[in-house]
Amino acid sequence: MQTALSIMDFLDRAELVYGDRVGIIDEPDQPAASWGELTYRRIAELARAQAAGLDRLGIGRGERVAIVSQNSARLLTSFFGVSGFGRILVPINFRLKAEEIAYIVKQSGASLLLVDPELDEALAGVECAHRRVIGAATDAELYAFDQEPVRYPIDENDTATINFTSGTTARPKGVQLTHRNNWLNATLMALHFGASDRDVYLHILPMFHVNGWGLPYGLTGLGAQHIVLRKVDGTEILRRVARHGVTLLSGAPAVVTAVLDAAAAWDGPVPGRDRVRMIVAGAPPPTSVVQRVESELGWEFMQLYGLSETSPLVTVNRSRAEWDQLPPAERAEKLVRAGAPALGTRLRVDEEGEVLVRSNTALDGYWERPDETAAALRDGWFHTGDGGTLHEGYLTISDRKKDVIITGGENVSSIEVEDVLYDHPAVAEVAVIGVPDEKWGETILALVVLKPGAAADQAALIAHCKTRAAGYKAPTRVEFRETLPRTSTGKLQKFLLREPYWNGRERAVN
Structure with a gap:
C-alpha cells in the first residue's frame, strides 16, 4: 500500500495525539493582536477555518496565497490552512522593498496577498486580486468557522509552497517545493536533530526562510511546542529560553553573535545550559x-548546509561520540564543516569543483522558468552553484560559483546590487563582491569606477541602494577604482577582485 505524503499529515497527528497540549505560544506583542496560547486542537480548527475562508473568497485548488509577515501564529497556521487544503503558499521575505514584493506577487500569480499590519502602508501599492491585512480586524473574514472546507485531493507531487530566492539574477526565482519535498525535509530535520514531543522550539529563524526550514511541519507532527518570537534580540532570546524552557532554536551566525553578546551582560547563570541545541545555517x-557557544552558553552547536532548492536540508553536522574527548578547538574545527549528507541524499563534486546533489528534497522546478529548471537539474543532479570538497564523507564549502553573497543568513545576488548601482548617474562601472566579516559571515563590498567628471561618495551610493532594494542588499562599504579587471571578451574577473580580501584563508566563503 502507498498513500500520498501531505504536509497536513503533521497537523492531523498533532490534533489526534496532542489535541489538549499547548502547541503555539504566539508573540505577545503582535501588532495584529496576539493569538496567545493555542492548543493543537485549536490550531487544527484554525487551519480548517482558514481553508473554508479561502473557499468563501473563491480561491480554489492550486491557486497561490502570498503572505508577507514577520513570525506569528497566523503565519505558522497558514502552512497548514493554505497548503494543507490544496492551495500553494508563497511566503515572502518581509525585508524586501515594495517593488520586489510586487514582482513576486505578480510572478507567482497570487490570488490573495496577506500583509503584516506594520507593512500595510509600505506595501499599499502592491496589487493583487484580493489583499487583506492580517490581524483581529480581518480574522472574521479570513477564518470561516461556520462551514467545513472543501477537501481537495492532494497528490504528494503537487506544489505545496513557492519560495522565492534571489539566485544569481536580478529577478528572484520561485522554487517549487512539493508536499513530498516538504514532508521528507521536515521528517529528516526532526530525525537528524533529535526532535521529540519534549522539545520546546523558539522561532528565531524567520518562517519565510524555506518554510522555517521545515520545522513548523516536523515539530508539529511530534507534538513539540512552538514559541513565536517576532523580532530577533539577543537578550529577549535568553529571556524566552528561561521563561519557556526552550530546548531547540535555529538561526544565522549573526544570531549566535547576538546571543553571545547578550549572555556577556546577563545577570546570573545563562539559561539553557546543557539543555539547548542550536542549529546554525547560512554560513559557518x-x-x-x-x-564560545559550548563554553559560555553551554549549548550544543549544530549546523546544516542547504538551499531553498533543496527544501533546504543537504548536510548535517552534529558532534558525534568519537569527538567527545577531543579538545574544544579541534572539535570546533570539525563542526564548522558543512557536514555529512542527510539520510537519502547523495553528494558529489564534479570536475569543476561544483557540489551536486541528488535527493528527495530537491525542487520540482522553478516557477514558470523551464529553461532554468533544466539547467539546474541537468543530468539527474541539482547543481548547487557552490564549490566544495568531500573528505571522509563530510562536505566543506570552499567557494561560490554563483554570484551570491550570504550575509547574516540572507542570500544577496551581486548582479542585482550591481544593477541598482549602475542606475546611479555617477557610476560608470561596478563590481559587487562578498568579503569576510566577523559578525555577518560576509558583507557586501562595491568596487566602483566613476564616470569622468562625476562625483559620488560612499554614503551617497549606499543611500541610493537602500532606496531601490531591501536594506540588507545595500553595500556596507564602497571602494573607488580607476579600472576593473576584465577578460579579453570584457567579462569581469571577480576572482581577482576577491583574492586580496580572502588571501590567507582556506576558503573563499564564510
Whole structure:
C-alpha cells in the first residue's frame, strides 16, 4: 500500500495525539493582536477555518496565497490552512522593498496577498486580486468557522509552497517545493536533530526562510511546542529560553553573535545550559564562536548546509561520540564543516569543483522558468552553484560559483546590487563582491569606477541602494577604482577582485 505524503499529515497527528497540549505560544506583542496560547486542537480548527475562508473568497485548488509577515501564529497556521487544503503558499521575505514584493506577487500569480499590519502602508501599492491585512480586524473574514472546507485531493507531487530566492539574477526565482519535498525535509530535520514531543522550539529563524526550514511541519507532527518570537534580540532570546524552557532554536551566525553578546551582560547563570541545541545555517561561524557557544552558553552547536532548492536540508553536522574527548578547538574545527549528507541524499563534486546533489528534497522546478529548471537539474543532479570538497564523507564549502553573497543568513545576488548601482548617474562601472566579516559571515563590498567628471561618495551610493532594494542588499562599504579587471571578451574577473580580501584563508566563503 502507498498513500500520498501531505504536509497536513503533521497537523492531523498533532490534533489526534496532542489535541489538549499547548502547541503555539504566539508573540505577545503582535501588532495584529496576539493569538496567545493555542492548543493543537485549536490550531487544527484554525487551519480548517482558514481553508473554508479561502473557499468563501473563491480561491480554489492550486491557486497561490502570498503572505508577507514577520513570525506569528497566523503565519505558522497558514502552512497548514493554505497548503494543507490544496492551495500553494508563497511566503515572502518581509525585508524586501515594495517593488520586489510586487514582482513576486505578480510572478507567482497570487490570488490573495496577506500583509503584516506594520507593512500595510509600505506595501499599499502592491496589487493583487484580493489583499487583506492580517490581524483581529480581518480574522472574521479570513477564518470561516461556520462551514467545513472543501477537501481537495492532494497528490504528494503537487506544489505545496513557492519560495522565492534571489539566485544569481536580478529577478528572484520561485522554487517549487512539493508536499513530498516538504514532508521528507521536515521528517529528516526532526530525525537528524533529535526532535521529540519534549522539545520546546523558539522561532528565531524567520518562517519565510524555506518554510522555517521545515520545522513548523516536523515539530508539529511530534507534538513539540512552538514559541513565536517576532523580532530577533539577543537578550529577549535568553529571556524566552528561561521563561519557556526552550530546548531547540535555529538561526544565522549573526544570531549566535547576538546571543553571545547578550549572555556577556546577563545577570546570573545563562539559561539553557546543557539543555539547548542550536542549529546554525547560512554560513559557518568562526571556530572561536563555536567554542564560545559550548563554553559560555553551554549549548550544543549544530549546523546544516542547504538551499531553498533543496527544501533546504543537504548536510548535517552534529558532534558525534568519537569527538567527545577531543579538545574544544579541534572539535570546533570539525563542526564548522558543512557536514555529512542527510539520510537519502547523495553528494558529489564534479570536475569543476561544483557540489551536486541528488535527493528527495530537491525542487520540482522553478516557477514558470523551464529553461532554468533544466539547467539546474541537468543530468539527474541539482547543481548547487557552490564549490566544495568531500573528505571522509563530510562536505566543506570552499567557494561560490554563483554570484551570491550570504550575509547574516540572507542570500544577496551581486548582479542585482550591481544593477541598482549602475542606475546611479555617477557610476560608470561596478563590481559587487562578498568579503569576510566577523559578525555577518560576509558583507557586501562595491568596487566602483566613476564616470569622468562625476562625483559620488560612499554614503551617497549606499543611500541610493537602500532606496531601490531591501536594506540588507545595500553595500556596507564602497571602494573607488580607476579600472576593473576584465577578460579579453570584457567579462569581469571577480576572482581577482576577491583574492586580496580572502588571501590567507582556506576558503573563499564564510
